[in-house]
Amino acid sequence: MIRIEHLVKSFGPLEVLRDISTQVDTGEVVAIIGPSGSGKSTLLRCINLLEVPTAGHIFIDSIDITSPKCDILKVRQNVGMVFQHFNLFPHKTVLSNLTYAPMKVRGLSKADAGKIALDLLAKVGMSEKADQYPSRLSGGQKQRVAIARALAMEPDVMLFDEPTSALDPEMVKEVLDVMKALVKTGITMCIVTHEMGFAREVADRVLFLDGGYLVEDAPPDVFFSAPKSDRAQQFLEKVL
């Protein structure tokens, strides 16, 4: 469970997140949407402390990750992240991309980490590419490997930062399909996305951000059919 209380994030004089409070229950899938520059990615990146909040608190399973005493590395081991630009390690094969952190961080043996990795590669349909380098893969394939890499740490929470935004249109579906399969496993997911159809289909809740404010926090049916705020209405008119 993730609980966010009065989260504020500023970059110098620029306030990117203003007093955000919400909660994501265990197993819940939350879609974070909004216009560009609204703070979606920053909110997501605060949850694994890639951005350090300026004020407020974030609790993951009742541990305050914003407390200076908190072991950030420990938190991150439990929170997987998938990036817009994949960020695979280009000098490592697909398999070593998956086994590196489990071996280095969790101390798994090569055999154990390899077993988990091959299992995950099978699940994302990338088994036959295990020994390839990332440069040989298409965007969609890279992103599926990146999802598997994050899952290899066996996290409780998965964060997705616009996972399909850098993909060619015909590759979007293969990544969304992997994510849909992931939803069924019951893992907690926070997804920043511009794929409204996908958000509507898989999300339990939609968070709509605008100008750093959390403007709406509603189930997708309610949000997409009857958004309360003007800002959300305008946004949906443009994107739907």
Next chain:
Amino acid sequence: MNLDFGQILPSLPFIIQGILVTLRFTVLSALLGFTLGTLLSLLKISSIKPLRWFAEFYTSIFRGTPLILQLALVYFATPQLIGYRISPIEAGVFTFSLNSAAYSSETIRAGIMAVDKGQREASMSLGVAYRPMMLDIILPQAFKNILPALVNETIALLKDSALVSTIGALDLMRRAQVVAGQTFLYFEPLIVVGVIYYVMVMGLTQAAQVLERRMRRSD
């Protein structure tokens, strides 16, 4: 023109022994220099200001004064200062490592900065600590990009190593001068040594190309 390479033939084994001295000197200085240079580059990108200042000050000193002066200072001043009689080779390796570290730290810093910041974020998001992140993820990619520049630096080290002849180390250059002194022939020993330097640099260039090809395997 009356060149007589036959006259210096008996001295050839003596000259050739200098290859080992020059090579050992270059390899030691390069390894120590790049290690120290890597540490300095990490200080330069550190968020702690005094560390950054120190690294920048260090670089300015070694780039701002002549190498031969640094060498003379270390070799002649060390005994006076701390009473330790430093050997020419020790003084040479010490000075060249420190000097090379100053130059290579700038190259390595640029190499690290050129690695996409997503690599750092991906490592962090997996819970990887700073040290393994640098050693396993960032530095291998940085070194791959700056390999040509580091090869240049090594070639410069190899050739600049001739400067240790000025403090009496029996390297290639010094041996050529010794032979010249014995035979009163200057042209022949200097040409022989010149050819040896050239062949060594060519060998280094070839080795670097093989290494670069291997590192580009993942492209």
